[in-house]
Amino acid sequence: MNKRWVIKETDQQKLAQLKSALNIHPALLSLLVQRGISTFDEAKRYFRPSLSDLHDPFLMKDMDKAIDRIEKAIAQEERILIYGDYDVDGTTAIATVYSFFQMLNLRVGYYVPNRYTEGYGISIRGIDWAKENGYSLIIALDCGIKSIDKIEYANKQSIDFIICDHHLPGNEIPQAVAVLDPKRTDCEYPYKELSGCGIGFKLIAAYAIKNNLPEESYTKYLDFAVVSIASDIVPITGENRVLAFYGLQKINNNPSAGLKALMEMNSVKKEFTISDLVFVIGPRINAAGRMDDARNAVRLLISESEHHATGNAQILNKHNNHRRETDSSITVEALAMLQNDPLHTAKKTTVLFHPHWHKGVIGIVASRLMDTCYRPTIILTESNGYASGSARSVAGFDIYGAICSCGELLEQFGGHRFAAGLSLKMENLEAFIQRFEEVVSSTIEERYLTPEIEISAELNIDEVTLKFYRILKQFAPFGPQNMKPVFLTRQVSDTGWSRIIGEEHLKLSVKKESSISLRGIGFGMASSVDIVKSPGPFDVCYTIEENEWNGTKRIEMNVQDLR
Template identity: 55%
Template sequence: MEKRWVINEPGDEGTVITLMKSLGVDRLVADLLVQRGITTFDMAKKFFRPSLDDLHDPFLMKDMDKAVERIETAIQKQERVMIYGDYDVDGTTSVSLVYTYLKKHFDFIDYYIPDRYSEGYGVSTAGIDYAADNNFKLIIALDCGIKAVGKIAYANEKGIDFIVCDHHTPGDILPEAIAVLDPKRLDCDYPCDALSGCGVGFKLMQGLAQKMGWPFEELIPLLDLLAVSIASDIVPITGENRVLTYFGLIQLNNSPRLGLKTILNLAGVDKDLTVNDIVFKVGPRINAAGRIQSGNRAVQLLIADTEESAILIGDTIDVMNEDRKELDHSITDEALERVAKSSALLAKKSTVLFDRNWHKGVIGIVASRMIENYYKPTVILTESNGFATGSARSVDGFDLYNAISECSDLLENFGGHKYAAGLTMKIENVGEFQKRFEDYVVNNISEDMLVPQVKIDANIKLSDITPKFFRIIKQFEPFGPKNMTPVFVSEQVLDYGYSRPVGRNKEHLKLSVVDDIREGDVKAGIAFSMGNLYPKISSGVPFDVCYSLQENEYMGKVETQLMVRDIKF
């Protein structure tokens, strides 16, 4: 697929020079920092040296005082408290974090994860009925609840109080809960509005600890769960999220809880775990439980207190993950074939597909894979409990949430973000939704948005990549949204004579490139799925290469290599 290269505007000249001098770094590093909003020495110090002292006061969040007071009352009266959360990674890590922490101080708690298939996303009537039948007086809802106006009113009728801890966009009406913690509330001035659901739960526990006089140090072991949540939910890793991820990765690498240690072993991650490892190796395994069977399994693993139980549950979840991958691939192939055979679908600027037999647990993954092949806003729907329910994913720059909101009269419910959402509708509304969604996309998307873009931080020479430069770039970690791995372009590079196709089917390309054959400063690189370019590259034709940098270890030797994103001749 053709990609559009977009080189970022350089930072303000004066700011770059001032930062360059105050930090004692070269111009390129200073420019990379300014592009990320790091414009002063003090900001750079916080960026390169995160500290838990930089966490915000939890009581800056609207309703935090009410939430903490209600939990304190529950502890004093020994009321039964239910920790309720969604079945995905953010929800299950949230429940595990709050449950683990409260259990240290309070015995009368339990947790509840709704069934993806019989109850669906968010707060369910079945969950409230279960709470009423088992004498729970308080429900702490995590990663959900901000739009559960009717459900929480139903809980109130049954004498059950709610504390909502959510990070999704609120509707026009907030639920009548004891407290609604959501940094995206219009009337909430909390400094970080990009927390994950687990992040909001953590802030609640931090607030409770402050009020009760419990030591902050008890919260630090929970940061491994929080790092998994932040990485998996693809929230910006800036500000407070950066601090929490930084220390969460330290916890994960040095002293992970038994459940996460089991997942790391199953995933083959044995050192220097990164955000990327969480996104592609840890998160999918936790998600697999809720996709294939029940999110309860994921919580059981994450709160496991013996190695034997962690390994037993971990092995079960690993099998579920293999089942998930098979379903994901087979349904993706079906969806791709359906589009490829339809000139009408190919001509559209959106993709909306419905099939009653597709597995509900993987349609979000399928939507993402469709965008990799057909770069358009995509909605994948299947049948569940007599309704069409599905997941939507967007392309860079297009607000998917707004598009779905414009079709809200056709929907039973929906929720999500700019780039990802979930929705449910009557099956008879699917056809009209396809039409209305397509009309909105046609009228609100630009042609540029329909071409995948590679955002490039700077144009550099290969000779600029020195060991010192790479050491500084590594200190930009943890990488993630709003602080992505720096991407560079080097123009008119040449094969040094050692490039070759690799892989079982020679589908990849191992590069050996230089700025100038006469200088011989050779850089190694790997270009996945670009083996077909070998004949042209090996012929000596100059080319432009777009890449990020990574450390590659082979037979005990460590070198910096180019992780190639794209090649243009």
């Protein structure tokens, strides 16, 4: 698939301002300016994150009400239920808040709704369970901001709610005791992009601060926070960068028993990065709720002994293996459906339905098909008499907005620009597919239907050095809005050593004029060997990696594209 190369613009005035304050490579200065940094102090905070940079949690609207209600519950010996979503963000949020209150010896329990029998968010069944088991206060994490009717029902049962959510509110705010959500229009909290677990972290931080507990009493849960940040794909900027930075330190030096067991069982010996959390840890935690019961994920995360942690990690690994087999077979079926549809190539969307597809993995299948076809994609299956599914978008297009435009055909939907969930009556399915195609076709810009590679700066081969890389590493942790920079080097040629390795990958060795050579690997790029071996020069874009072999460190390219 062809890709668009887009070179990021850099504000030249701010670049000159920063250059006078920092003596580093111009390309690195450009990276800082592209991240909104233009002064020495801003650069210092960026390169040296500090927990003191975190905002006062009491700046969040209703935080004072939330803490007052928790303190009242403690004083009156009420039972407190920690309620959260069944994905990584929800289960890490539960583990954070539940473990904190357990440490204080409070009367606390937790509840995770079943993906298949209760669905996303606060459920009537969950409220009834709380009532039957003597809970009078529920702290809802990573859900609840649109649960108007459910909170009204709970109020009638004399059950109070504290909502800790990070999703966009609707037109009405639930009538809970406290609603913590930085995205509320009436909330002046300075940072809006916290994960659901991040909101839970701010809640326990507020309680600790008000009650003069040591900082360690809540920062000990930062490993859960960074797992949520990585897996929920929130921007790694502002507070999230601080939480991720210290969360990775915690994971690499002193992880919780559950995360440690999961890491060791999956043979990750090197230093953990955001990427490892996204591809190794997150899927295994998610697999619990996808394939069985998300309480298994919570049990792992709150494990205190090595024995219990190992047993729970084995359960999650088993679920993840089942998840892999299931999503792979469904992806094959879905691709076959597209190949047999002669009209699909002319469409701007991919929408597929099959009544027997596993509801727990259709979000993964949607992501795979979006990557393959590069169209806004919705995958649906039958669930309790409804067509229910997941949506994934291409970069630059707001799929949630497109789904909103089809709202009259839907029973329920929610999400954000790049991912959403939805359900609709079976009789509305064909009308929805047609309407969604019409909305997307009339609003999407043609360029968004071709994958984009965003290039941060141009470099010459001799500028790609260990010294350059050592500073570049300090831009980590990498993730949304702080992605690993992609560099461009023009007019390079093969040294003669470039070759295909395996069947799919391209090993590169390039030079430019009389400069030193630079090695690299292009995963899945064997088909580009003709460009490399052609007589003329070519351009290459890449990220920079460090490769160590037999004690020798070498800088190499991780090739993204060439032409």
